[in-house]
Amino acid sequence: MTFNTFGKIFSYTSFGESHGKAIGVVVDGVPAGLKLGEEDIQKDLDRRRPGQSEVTTQRQEDDKVEILSGVFEGKTTGMPVALIIFNKDAQSKDYSSIKDLYRPGHADYTYQQKFGIRDYKGGGRSSARETAMRVAVGAIAKKFLKEKGVSIFGFTREVAGIRAEKIDLKVIENNSVRAPDLQAAKEMEKVILAAKENGDSVGGIVEVVAKGVPVGLGEPIYYKLDSKLAEALMSINAVKGVEIGSGFSSTKMKGSEHNDEPYIVKGKVKFKTNNAGGIIGGISNGDDVVARIAIKPASSIVKEQKTVDRKGKSLKVSVAGRHDPCLCPRAVPVAEAMMAIVLMDMYLIAKTRKI
Amino acid sequence: MTFNTFGKIFSYTSFGESHGKAIGVVVDGVPAGLKLGEEDIQKDLDRRRPGQSEVTTQRQEDDKVEILSGVFEGKTTGMPVALIIFNKDAQSKDYSSIKDLYRPGHADYTYQQKFGIRDYKGGGRSSARETAMRVAVGAIAKKFLKEKGVSIFGFTREVAGIRAEKIDLKVIENNSVRAPDLQAAKEMEKVILAAKENGDSVGGIVEVVAKGVPVGLGEPIYYKLDSKLAEALMSINAVKGVEIGSGFSSTKMKGSEHNDEPYIVKGKVKFKTNNAGGIIGGISNGDDVVARIAIKPASSIVKEQKTVDRKGKSLKVSVAGRHDPCLCPRAVPVAEAMMAIVLMDMYLIAKTRKI
Amino acid sequence: MTFNTFGKIFSYTSFGESHGKAIGVVVDGVPAGLKLGEEDIQKDLDRRRPGQSEVTTQRQEDDKVEILSGVFEGKTTGMPVALIIFNKDAQSKDYSSIKDLYRPGHADYTYQQKFGIRDYKGGGRSSARETAMRVAVGAIAKKFLKEKGVSIFGFTREVAGIRAEKIDLKVIENNSVRAPDLQAAKEMEKVILAAKENGDSVGGIVEVVAKGVPVGLGEPIYYKLDSKLAEALMSINAVKGVEIGSGFSSTKMKGSEHNDEPYIVKGKVKFKTNNAGGIIGGISNGDDVVARIAIKPASSIVKEQKTVDRKGKSLKVSVAGRHDPCLCPRAVPVAEAMMAIVLMDMYLIAKTRKI
């Protein structure tokens, strides 16, 4: 627990800074007997890693994960699974110019004020590099959930107001923005590259969906599926909003429109619509679990901005370097991971709730 | 901990069903020496209690709170503060007709499936009656925070798309919808009463703001101020979305617009804008902490709806009774409470983070 | 969680002071579907309550427990089970003389120094009155465990060095000290009454045993069955030591003597001896789980003692009133309760540990 741990039964504790020796994670509560290899994890890490396309950062990290414990003869043993990625592209440059600088939109100021000290190299612990470990943990959760019939996928729903209206799962991994709509993808890519060209960045919306979730995951009142998803997703860097199902659009609906009508199919309860986003009263109802996150435009931009430094001096800054002009494409696997982690934890907990 | 507890150092565990004997809460981690009386708590409970106006439910509960422990000679002792409210308006009616019914939009189905048993009286534990205890705990947190210079207020920002554009704090408690804009309040009231007339309900947006929050509350990476706020607010009944600061609107902004420009006033760092909603990297930056929640239209409506029951029978239902046609006015003190609880917990934790 | 909660999945949070309005507890994580009534709980409370015999305190409390939530039509619903006992024999006397007094062996001094304030009536929260709630929670755990084939019993093993050598379960509840050996019981009673006569008190050892515990309860490395038992038992008032199985006597044995020899009976592993106390590597091995606790002589004695008060004045004190001259008889159900609570929590957790 404390501050770098997430989850109750299936839980993990991450560590490491952007430009430190390594980043890593200890995953606890993994049930014994799950087949697991480094390749299971690497697959998703490759979807998050930098340098995938022109719309992502050019930082060079191959992000090769290593399993240090908890797996024996190809299966989990019930012991903590520790994972590590050694940082390659780190500590090479001279940081003296940014040492005292408060980059606009970054956590430099709050970390410095709170702790009186901060690792200023590449943002230290506040860097989104930490999300690699979320993806790694999420890969374990996905593997587990798959055995239980649950699958998870995410995609970029909007970039700079451009919306993917069609949902074609097959195309998601075939375009640089991970949109499920090739037409929208092209426009999104265009607006991202235009921003990049201009030394600027754009925001967007990522959507995550879990299919095959059994009825009954989530616990009243303070371990609800939706509230834990909200926490999990809001903890991702650059996220400013989370919604479930109808989300903010529900506020413009009538009760008679919003209530999902239950009906019976082969003796089972189904719902005509899914405004609930698969969750009622904090508990999964068997429908798709649907969440959406608002991702702000990346704070690191080349465009010159005014700011101040630690000594109270005003100055101008251009955050040069290799940054993502739009965070959505690489946020997709991270959001999937967080949903998988929450669902796996809820799944295990649900086993304890009936006599 | 487990399932009905929220918070790490300042934490609470609530209990009770809508039509059971009592609802209550045990508040732990309250520092010793805080002046506290029942009147401190009652004040906020009166803002949440049913029957306040035509736009809220007419259920009759005076919601008189009693302190059972943890306060001695007018001050907290550091021991758990237990609070109780005995239910008055309960168990009076005949429930046989709704015993097996799955009310649309309600947790009847998910509770039944998950637990194999449920208290069907007034929604049991899934009823928003539990939020009375949040308000009670929040009142303690507000009292504590006030001594530290932090004040919290909430209001109805939107109802059915009608938006309060002006923020006049003085008028919030003077109109039935708790809007900060009297003109908008009138329109909101109108639309709510029209829905009510029509046996229907409407949704809306509630906004909460904390002023005077010191820099440094919130912990990287999994006890962030924003992620814990998201969890806290999403756990409130009927909430479908949470946003911080710019929220979903950030997704249409450029990085150069969104980054709040830091500048120096009397040696202190201030920000030209507050898109961050007072939080950077999960840590408060000294600006107002701002959160907004999407509240779906109430599920309980008189209008006839199709549904099914536990035996798989299709039927029609009109959820008669005393229900809120719009949940926003009474959600305002609940949302304030959750923000206060999170901030107090973070405040206490922050005391442990520097040598 | 925080400070007044115990357990991970099956957990409880207690509240209340010795002479306050009430003592109570919220029990969370109770699986749905367990038959439960107040009588199930009262039974064990009656074994702990004051005034049972000459060797226990004469305080008058009938300790009638009331279930406030979480039980519906005779069964648990999976919601928190709140229990309350209103204090009867409280607040009647004048406390001005003991207000500032530090009674020797009591927590008066440490509470005052730590919190700067304390409820001095009957010891406030530090009173062993809190253990009534442990017994109540333990009764729920015992009911659950009984359905799983696990039974728990405790007894007074030693008083003032007098040891029960015979273990005859039938006689335990038939003598005032709860010893399993009637001959020893008589001597124990004599030594207790002699101490009482003399205004003094004596200590002793209580033993608790769980039979029928399945193999596999307890989690490596920091949720071991033995370490959690140690915590649970050491948290009981007046306990100064805890041992499992061979305990301190193991320190005088050879490895070749101490190792319990495994052998096979009907295809199952059994052990020739039980020095392990039913636990190896923190996990139950199917044998009886055996724990013993050292209980110091009660601190409240009539015999005059030197002490100091809050103002630093030296004085003499005789702790008059109705106190237990030996805590063992009433500690037996408390120790049983703590073992039951730990085992039930471990039982539920074990359900989540294999795929």
Place this chain on the structure above:
Amino acid sequence: MTFNTFGKIFSYTSFGESHGKAIGVVVDGVPAGLKLGEEDIQKDLDRRRPGQSEVTTQRQEDDKVEILSGVFEGKTTGMPVALIIFNKDAQSKDYSSIKDLYRPGHADYTYQQKFGIRDYKGGGRSSARETAMRVAVGAIAKKFLKEKGVSIFGFTREVAGIRAEKIDLKVIENNSVRAPDLQAAKEMEKVILAAKENGDSVGGIVEVVAKGVPVGLGEPIYYKLDSKLAEALMSINAVKGVEIGSGFSSTKMKGSEHNDEPYIVKGKVKFKTNNAGGIIGGISNGDDVVARIAIKPASSIVKEQKTVDRKGKSLKVSVAGRHDPCLCPRAVPVAEAMMAIVLMDMYLIAKTRKI
């Protein structure tokens, strides 16, 4: 949290198996600003490492610790401190003969039954090799506590019934058993070597003392200093009992003897005796905190023993190899570490308990 984490604010999560790639730990809640280097940690690891003398195992591990995160320019940053030790002397031998064997006194059987799979190499996760990480974490806690005026030391109090009667701190690190009494040390060494010669092992008692602990550490009712010490110490491999202060000897005392008499020195409360072991009501009273642990004779012995294997076959086994004939000397730094960890956590928590 989950299963491999200990502590609330200052907490750690350990991982790794005896003969796996590495063992490690993530230490969370370390306050920012503490000077920390690998040498601070190595010092204590060297006191625990194998191969120190004839009375300890001859396994060859230099146990060089590496800091992976959370320290920047020689100081902690408030971020998690990850530590790692790569295993050197591992995986070299052929394990096929012990693969299915249940070594008497070891966790082989319980792990196998519980998880259905186990890493049988060197005991896997159940090996005391994990305690190296406790020592590493303890070194951080000791460093912190030292700045607060708290010092911790441990020693071997008894081996096979031979008791160190004198406490001379200077000699502890100068004899192979870490006894504080050179005369007793010689006898202890003799009895250990005799057991070793005979292919057997002996048990003993380790004592740990903290000096300079401020009044007020520990929280009522379920985060007591003594109950958390009991948990912490009982979780160490081979520990069968824990006692605080007078411990089991209290059971033979009268209340009038056992109560420590308070008196005033320079306006401060002191105690004439320390039967309390520095803790009253779960809270430190300013006196030395004293704990003792019973350590069973090591289970790994060369002497031939009967046992069974996974297939239910009876057989005889001689646990050859490099094992400790007495665990006490190497348990000393582990016990010190656990006490330091508990005290540091309590110290930080205490900061949050008064307004």
